Amino acid sequence: MAILELKNVTIRFGGLVAVNDVNLTVEKGTIQALIGPNGAGKSTLFNLITGIYRPTSGSIHFKDRSVSGTPTFKIAAAGIGRTFQNIRLFTDLTVLDNILIGAHSRGRWNLTGALMKFTPWVRKEEGKLLNLAKECLQMVDLSYRAFELAGNLPYGEQRRLEIARALALQPDLLLLDEPAAGMNPQEKAELMAMVQRIRATGITVFLVEHDMKFVMGISDRIAVLDYGEKIAEGAPDEIRKNPKVIEAYLGKGAADAHD
Amino acid sequence: MGDFLLLLTGSINPYYLQIIVNIGIGIILALGLNVITGLTGQLSLGHAAFMSIGAFTSALLTIKLGMPFFANLVLTGFITAGVAALIGLPILRLTGDYLAICTLGFAEIVKVVFLNLDITNKALGLTVPSAITAVPMPIVVWLVVLLTIICVTFIHSSRFGRALMAVRGDEIAAEAMGINVTLYKVQSFAIGAFLAGVGGGLYAHFMGYINPSDFGFLKSVDILSMIVLGGLGSITGSVIGASILSAAPEFLRFMASYRMLVYGGLLVCMMIFRPNGLMGGINFTSLVLRTLGRKPHLKTIMEQKTAETSGPCNGDT
Amino acid sequence: MFLQQLINGVALGSTYALIALGYTMVYGIITLINFAHGEIYMVGAFVGLFATSIFKLNFLVAMLIAMVVCVLLGVFVERIAYRPLRKSSRLSALISAIGVSIFLSTLAQMLFGANAKGYPEGVFPVKQIHIGSAEISTLQLLIIAISAILMISLEFIVHKTKIGKAMRATSEDYNTAALMGINVNMVISFTFALGSALAAAGGVLVGILFNAVSFNMGLMAGLKAFAAAVLGGIGSIPGAMLGGLLLGVTEVGGVAIGFSSYRDAIAFAILVLVLLVKPTGLLGRKIQKKV
Numbered sequence: 001m002a003i004l005e006l007k008n009v010t011i012r013f014g015g016l017v018a019v020n021d022v023n024l025t026v027e028k029g030t031i032q033a034l035i036g037p038n039g040a041g042k043s044t045l046f047n048l049i050t051g052i053y054r055p056t057s058g059s060i061h062f063k064d065r066s067v068s069g070t071p072t073f074k075i076a077a078a079g080i081g082r083t084f085q086n087i088r089l090f091t092d093l094t095v096l097d098n099i100l101i102g103a104h105s106r107g108r109w110n111l112t113g114a115l116m117k118f119t120p121w122v123r124k125e126e127g128k129l130l131n132l133a134k135e136c137l138q139m140v141d142l143s144y145r146a147f148e149l150a151g152n153l154p155y156g157e158q159r160r161l162e163i164a165r166a167l168a169l170q171p172d173l174l175l176l177d178e179p180a181a182g183m184n185p186q187e188k189a190e191l192m193a194m195v196q197r198i199r200a201t202g203i204t205v206f207l208v209e210h211d212m213k214f215v216m217g218i219s220d221r222i223a224v225l226d227y228g229e230k231i232a233e234g235a236p237d238e239i240r241k242n243p244k245v246i247e248a249y250l251g252k253g254a255a256d257a258h259d
Numbered sequence: 260m261g262d263f264l265l266l267l268t269g270s271i272n273p274y275y276l277q278i279i280v281n282i283g284i285g286i287i288l289a290l291g292l293n294v295i296t297g298l299t300g301q302l303s304l305g306h307a308a309f310m311s312i313g314a315f316t317s318a319l320l321t322i323k324l325g326m327p328f329f330a331n332l333v334l335t336g337f338i339t340a341g342v343a344a345l346i347g348l349p350i351l352r353l354t355g356d357y358l359a360i361c362t363l364g365f366a367e368i369v370k371v372v373f374l375n376l377d378i379t380n381k382a383l384g385l386t387v388p389s390a391i392t393a394v395p396m397p398i399v400v401w402l403v404v405l406l407t408i409i410c411v412t413f414i415h416s417s418r419f420g421r422a423l424m425a426v427r428g429d430e431i432a433a434e435a436m437g438i439n440v441t442l443y444k445v446q447s448f449a450i451g452a453f454l455a456g457v458g459g460g461l462y463a464h465f466m467g468y469i470n471p472s473d474f475g476f477l478k479s480v481d482i483l484s485m486i487v488l489g490g491l492g493s494i495t496g497s498v499i500g501a502s503i504l505s506a507a508p509e510f511l512r513f514m515a516s517y518r519m520l521v522y523g524g525l526l527v528c529m530m531i532f533r534p535n536g537l538m539g540g541i542n543f544t545s546l547v548l549r550t551l552g553r554k555p556h557l558k559t560i561m562e563q564k565t566a567e568t569s570g571p572c573n574g575d576t
Numbered sequence: 577m578f579l580q581q582l583i584n585g586v587a588l589g590s591t592y593a594l595i596a597l598g599y600t601m602v603y604g605i606i607t608l609i610n611f612a613h614g615e616i617y618m619v620g621a622f623v624g625l626f627a628t629s630i631f632k633l634n635f636l637v638a639m640l641i642a643m644v645v646c647v648l649l650g651v652f653v654e655r656i657a658y659r660p661l662r663k664s665s666r667l668s669a670l671i672s673a674i675g676v677s678i679f680l681s682t683l684a685q686m687l688f689g690a691n692a693k694g695y696p697e698g699v700f701p702v703k704q705i706h707i708g709s710a711e712i713s714t715l716q717l718l719i720i721a722i723s724a725i726l727m728i729s730l731e732f733i734v735h736k737t738k739i740g741k742a743m744r745a746t747s748e749d750y751n752t753a754a755l756m757g758i759n760v761n762m763v764i765s766f767t768f769a770l771g772s773a774l775a776a777a778g779g780v781l782v783g784i785l786f787n788a789v790s791f792n793m794g795l796m797a798g799l800k801a802f803a804a805a806v807l808g809g810i811g812s813i814p815g816a817m818l819g820g821l822l823l824g825v826t827e828v829g830g831v832a833i834g835f836s837s838y839r840d841a842i843a844f845a846i847l848v849l850v851l852l853v854k855p856t857g858l859l860g861r862k863i864q865k866k867v
Contacts, residue, residue: 050435076437084435090428093421100418101425105437107418111446114417115410122417129418169437302667349852355666356609360806361851363799364844371841476795480674487671519682526675530668531660 003028003173003204004049009058011048018044020228021058026173031195031205033215035239036225037248042208043085045225046175050082051075063172077105081171083162085178085208091151095142095161098150099133102168106132132168140164140194156187160194167198174198176207180214192218216240224248268395276397278509280465283400284458285505289485289497290411291454296483297492298420299447300427301351302359305366306482309452311474312369313339313459315379318387318469328390332403332460339456340449347448351441354430366479373471384470387463400461407454411494414450423447484526490536499537580710581832582825587716587785589824590723594778595801596808596816597730598771604747604811605767607666611673612653613775614798615680620646620776621783621793622688629696635784639722642776650772651765659761677794684791692790695783719781726774727817734813739766747811796840803847809860818858822846
């Protein structure tokens with residue numbers, strides 16, 4: 001069953017067609033990867049899915065409901081969590097606060113709740129959110145950092161914290177934008193295990209990544225984007241052999257040589 | 260009881276009493292702006308406009324309707340907050356300096372309009388009858404101060420407050436976490452305006468005379484300086500900053516005309532040598548708890564074992 | 577009637593534009609609202625006043641002296657109050673600028689007194705020239721001419737000289753410019769110098785036009801000029817000129833149709849309205865949300 005469906009999605013910035021007529025389906029419970037050379041439009045596609053950009057034409061469906069034109073915060077609350085290519089944590093807040101902000105849409109009490117902080121109802125909800133935060137921190141092995149400022153964490157931990165923050169949303173679909181960027185081999189291996197664990201809890205994972213070893217090792221399906229167009233889609237083995245993909249990455253000559 | 264308090268406030272030198280009340284009103288205003296600028300990160304250069312709206316609304320409610328003081332203050336707060344929400348809805352789409360200049364422009368417009376309306380008695384200003392209250396006015400002011408501090412503290416450590424801080428930190432990330440950024444900005448604006456309105460109402464009734472020119476750009480800068488001096492986002496800082504800057508003009512009085520000169524110079528030096536404010540980076544609550552030898556509440560919770568061991572984050576909701 | 581108001585508006589607007597250019601250039605380079613800019617303009621007006629009244633200098637010479645003094649002052653202020661804050665938050669620099677503004681205007685009040693002063697009689701011989709039904713004074717002509725000359729020279733400096741190229745590079749990307757071997761400190765000082773010179777010229781011209789110079793003239797003029805800069809699209813030099821002229825014309829027009837007591841609100845009402853429709857100002861660059 002498809003959890004996310006993109007139908008003929010196109011976006012133009014001025015004269016530039018960043019994403020051109022892309023059709024894409026992400027099946028529930030899978031790990032799907034999106035790869036492509038720099039500037040292929042991968043992050044733009046994520047921004048389209050999360051409503052930061054509006055498609056010029058085409059439509060996006062999440063859990064069989066159209067989300068094109070829906071504001072970002074509603075899409076997030078509907079169950080799409082995400083991380084960003086260039087980490088966007090709330091650096092001047094603690095790790096715990098970052099996670100609690102991620103859990104925002106799992107709470108209800110608003111300004112009135114803030115003013116009635118010590119009533120049992122509000123306390124109960126706060127307790128629920130704290131428990132959720134705790135679980136998410138354990139998931140990424142950051143519990144011991146809970147009270148440090150997010151900005152003070154080393155790079156690899158910031159990446160993990162961003163994933164944990166997205167998990168606190170209790171998403172059905174998790175978008176990871178280059179999660180392994182800048183990590184050393186050991187960190188990458190740990191990250192792979194972590195993504196597997198996340199999928200095991202029933203969350204569908206859709207990720208953009210440059211590291212081929214990572215992508216090939218973890219994905220059930222891979223889609224390839226080049227100059228804003230989808231040029232291939234399939235299982236890792238098919239993608240590895242696809243001449244179009246090799247051409248996009250290494251140039252025409254390389255593709256011929258490969259044949 | 261009322262008589263006793265009256266005697267108490269009566270026994271204080273009226274000059275000092277005025278300083279004490281000014282400090283109180285300053286704290287209320289500073290805490291309000293701190294919600295907008297410190298907590299939500301929206302720079303406002305027109306906070307005095309809301310004080311002005313509050314002062315005139317409250318004064319007119321007393322003069323025209325003879326409304327009881329307590330109801331008057333609450334209604335004033337809500338009216339000011341309503342105006343702020345109406346103004347905020349369109350202009351809070353702007354970011355950073357554009358927003359700042361818009362708030363500044365709004366404040367100038369409010370000033371000029373009040374200077375021209377008959378109901379605000381144009382440039383002559385309004386004389387406000389003193390409020391009839393059960394306890395003396397200075398005590399009313401400080402009760403409001405206490406209430407404000409409590410409410411603002413609650414806001415800081417709540418789901419609502421965290422959403423405001425998320426908006427301050429990164430609007431795009433906040434949206435991606437399911438936070439309706441515009442809605443939270445408007446609410447924060449309204450809260451700040453509510454407090455400014457109440458502060459204005461208290462000011463009008465304590466001073467007994469208000470003039471639109473009292474609430475100009477320099478007044479807005481004054482309030483902004485309070486929270487920056489104390490440290491943006493810090494409640495303790497706002498209280499300290501407001502106390503110092505509300506009292507400073509009085510204590511610098513011996514310097515007469517040098518006063519504003521020193522004030523301007525201080526602002527510059529302050530920014531250069533203590534850019535995060537006096538209380539910047541210091542968490543007062545955890546400081547107190549640490550000296551008392553207690554761990555903050557949250558730490559205790561985090562160190563407990565999770566009750567249910569179901570594990571995965573993806574629980575059903 | 578209409579033509580007359582247009583002439584008055586353009587004359588007033590050119591002075592706003594002169595001040596607005598300083599705001600917009602500084603903002604373009606270090607994204608700081610230089611609140612002390614209005615005070616630089618006030619100082620310029622005073623220097624011009626003393627040069628003409630005490631030293632009996634020709635007003636053009638007085639204007640040049642005012643420009644030199646303000647260049648020094650502007651560069652000095654940047655050095656003392658803004659440069660140490662370049663790596664701090666924007667708000668810190670803004671508060672610092674407000675501090676400088678309060679400091680300078682109070683200093684002026686202490687030194688020169690609280691009353692408005694006028695330029696000496698006949699510092700510039702004013703004659704009325706008739707154009708159809710309207711008339712334009714030689715003073716207005718002069719203001720428009722000097723503003724135009726200064727703005728054209730500014731355009732020339734920014735687009736045709738090496739330092740201008742360095743300015744544009746620095747405003748595009750401060751760090752990269754520094755890596756390319758541009759002395760950014762020098763460029764920033766130069767920007768303040770240019771802006772202050774224009775503000776000083778504006779100060780002298782307005783001083784003569786309204787025949788009133790006072791310690792607090794910088795605040796409102798500065799706010800309006802800043803509004804003009806934002807209106808045109810902050811960071812854009814043609815935008816600041818357009819914004820200044822537009823504000824001048826609407827303000828004069830508003831007064832002419834009977835809103836004289838709302839004079840100071842007109843500028844801001846327009847500003848707020850324009851920003852609501854076009855959040856980056858009339859000629860401002862459209863900013864693509866970066867994610």
